[in-house]
């Protein structure tokens with residue numbers, strides 16, 4: 036089976052999350068949410084769908100797919116994914132160790148697994164060794180609210196929806212305290228700061244203030260994300276567990292982060308670190324090193340579904356990151372059922388995506 040077309044499709048979707056929309060991030064807008072699909076056609080008539088990390092990098096990742104990866108992939112045999120992706124990764128070695136070209140390859144890998152499942156008439160979780168679908172415990176990944184009032188409303192709403200685990204994107208102790216008060220003592224609470232602080236002193240100070248709120252993990256407290264040695268030093272001086280890894284560009288980065296003893300939870304991102312293949316390899320290594328896996332998956336399309344397939348096939352119970360919001364319209368339809376804090380997959384072939392081309396066309400940006 037040969038690849039005949041690789042196409043990036045960027046959609047921007049309206050959404051609500053129960054509070055005023057977050058303001059702009061460092062370079063992008065939060066007024067809509069993006070899905071950057073990677074559509075892969077074959078000469079066998081099977082189409083696969085992947086997703087590359089987009090967000091603020093979407094325009095660059097779109098170019099990486101159409102200008103670099105598509106040109107290398109079209110015409111190639113895909114019956115053995117184990118040959119194609121490593122070959123493309125090597126041929127783009129000067130630009131694929133992290134960033135948009137790596138994101139593009141990750142999206143291609145996910146699409147190839149979708150195709151492999153469809154060709155075998157089996158769900159991907161089954162190809163990965165899973166024996167049956169099971170409800171996947173999820174954590175509600177809340178948008179940044181910034182005020183104690185707003186975070187109280189949204190975090191309480193997440194509990195009402197059945198989530199037993201909630202992650203905030205807040206920086207200040209008062210807002211974190213408000214969330215803990217709103218959800219009570221029996222819900223696990225994580226705090227993601229997206230590399231907000233730059234010094235050990237700031238992080239040690241914040242940890243001393245928030246440890247009383249029983250924080251399951253503090254995520255990416257330090258900028259830049261690859262200061263593994265400094266993060267490890269800080270971790271020794273705090274009682275709050277650390278999580279990081281969504282900004283890792285490749286497997287060696289993951290090895291070094293784990294080797295530095297900087298984290299309690301490792302968070303490879305399926306749409307950045309090599310797709311399903313990259314996440315599986317990362318998970319295997321984390322297991323060998325006894326570091327807990329908490330995949331980064333605040334995605335809304337094939338990347339989230341792909342992460343769910345990997346989690347379904349894992350022996351450990353892993354909680355799946357699930358963005359807490361309602362989309363105005365959903366380009367993957369009813370693919371994912373979210374109920375009582377759990378996500379449910381089907382046993383349809385491939386990733387089991389219920390692609391809605393009308394919605395894609397309506398919200399397409401490229």
Ligand SMILES: [Mg+2]
Nearest residue numbers: 227229254281
């Ligand atoms: Mg994060």
